[in-house]
Amino acid sequence: MRRLVVTGSTGLLITGGSVISGTGDARTPPADVLIEGDRIVAIGDEATKLAATAGAATEHIDATGLTVMPGLIDAHCHVTFGEPASNDELFFHRDQSTAALVAGFNVQKLLLAGVTGFLDPDCLWNLGPALREAIEAGIVEGPRMTSGLNALLTAAGGTAGRLIPESGTAAYAHVMGDRPEMVRTTRQQIKHGADWIKIHVTGSLPNHRGEMTVWTFDELRAVVDTAHDLDTPTVAHCRNASSTRLAAEAGVDLIFHASFIDEQALAAVIEAGCAVAPSFTFLANLADHGDKVGAAPNQVDVFRGEIEATATMLRTAHDAGVTILSGSESGFALTPYGHWHAREMEVLVDAMGLTPLEAIRCATYNGAIALRMELGAIGVIAPDAAADVLVVEGDPSADVRVLGDRSNLRHVISRGRSVDLDRPWPERRPLPGEKVGQWAAEPLTWEIANQ
Numbered sequence: 426m427r428r429l430v431v432t433g434s435t436g437l438l439i440t441g442g443s444v445i446s447g448t449g450d451a452r453t454p455p456a457d458v459l460i461e462g463d464r465i466v467a468i469g470d471e472a473t474k475l476a477a478t479a480g481a482a483t484e485h486i487d488a489t490g491l492t493v494m495p496g497l498i499d500a501h502c503h504v505t506f507g508e509p510a511s512n513d514e515l516f517f518h519r520d521q522s523t524a525a526l527v528a529g530f531n532v533q534k535l536l537l538a539g540v541t542g543f544l545d546p547d548c549l550w551n552l553g554p555a556l557r558e559a560i561e562a563g564i565v566e567g568p569r570m571t572s573g574l575n576a577l578l579t580a581a582g583g584t585a586g587r588l589i590p591e592s593g594t595a596a597y598a599h600v601m602g603d604r605p606e607m608v609r610t611t612r613q614q615i616k617h618g619a620d621w622i623k624i625h626v627t628g629s630l631p632n633h634r635g636e637m638t639v640w641t642f643d644e645l646r647a648v649v650d651t652a653h654d655l656d657t658p659t660v661a662h663c664r665n666a667s668s669t670r671l672a673a674e675a676g677v678d679l680i681f682h683a684s685f686i687d688e689q690a691l692a693a694v695i696e697a698g699c700a701v702a703p704s705f706t707f708l709a710n711l712a713d714h715g716d717k718v719g720a721a722p723n724q725v726d727v728f729r730g731e732i733e734a735t736a737t738m739l740r741t742a743h744d745a746g747v748t749i750l751s752g753s754e755s756g757f758a759l760t761p762y763g764h765w766h767a768r769e770m771e772v773l774v775d776a777m778g779l780t781p782l783e784a785i786r787c788a789t790y791n792g793a794i795a796l797r798m799e800l801g802a803i804g805v806i807a808p809d810a811a812a813d814v815l816v817v818e819g820d821p822s823a824d825v826r827v828l829g830d831r832s833n834l835r836h837v838i839s840r841g842r843s844v845d846l847d848r849p850w851p852e853r854r855p856l857p858g859e860k861v862g863q864w865a866a867e868p869l870t871w872e873i874a875n876q
Contacts, residue, residue, distance in 0.1 A: 437459070438460075439488050439493055441487055442492060443820075445785060446806045447805040455489070456468055457470075460841050463812050493806060493817075494789070494821065495815070498750075499544070499751065500751060500792055501546065502545055504755075505525075507527045523856055529556065569803075575594055577607065578625045583627075583628045583629070624645065626661045626672055640668075663684065673699050686739065695742065700791070701739065705772040712725050712729040740777045750792060770784035781821060781822050785821060792804045811840070812838060813840065816838075818835055
């Protein structure tokens, strides 16, 4: 039998809660869960017995009538962006020093929402790895984090159109000129702490509806092979079928969006064995609630159509064994920090037809990939797994919307330590120059003034 060894920190025994393991297995009857340090030691009768031997050295949480489950892992969160309402704000209204302070302020909100791990794939300046190290050093309170540096773009650009410069860097973007620069920049990013290399495979171009593929296969292979040679995975932004196919064939490890994926792209993804994070939440929020915050009405049908066109094929991918990750794309005005990290699971259920337990697996067990950890080492309630645990009012295995309401969180355990959920929600005022000011939402014509 295992022995609980108390090494500088007390053990933690969670009793009486039904357990969702995160693996996709059914919610169990009440069972005790024993934690010591940053490790789940035992579950069930063994946990009860081990805790009894430790006596007063074990803290206790009574979870009777509640659900115990793994902490959420958000595979797509832009924690350094600061919730811009437009690309103008993101590119021209962010100062490096204050952006770092704001990111440190915002990252605590993830923990308060039950997120105990996340991937920030691309960041402003070099803030992502710096924030990750500050969290690990105990300077800033936040979840476990992996990070990229600037996203790699070609001169054709990304989602910000002509705001992307012809060369060099701006906001989250680093524009590549040729193959040698792609190889050199990939190596430099890894030297400076990138856990992932992000490639913007599609971009928005004038006179073209939707995003176009703006990288060639050889260019993608140059980045992917260089990163892999240095034991670093790659993630690709792909908002059309050809880019998804190209990224999979080039060996990209994780694909964001996979929008409008078709049969050829699906076959390539299955053959390559890469993972997919659809990141539907931004689209769903705009389609369902954009009118409440002044979003452009013409985008509603476009984004809803993208979800519908993509979800059906991704369900086929899921059934074929493709690993699906849950990513909220938090960090924009439509996806503010701490509010929508669980909504991706709702969309996976409603649009893709996953069961709640399958969706929870995407946001827990499968999230180990985003954190560059072995499957089963985190995102599960199991012996020897990392001690990131939620205690929740209600049954998420019956309705994942339970996890979207922060009032249902009774306890959040991060790295084996309880997070203070009783504190006030972090709020702040905008910094000078942070938000774009408008003289008017539309031209003041004579007809409007006199109608």
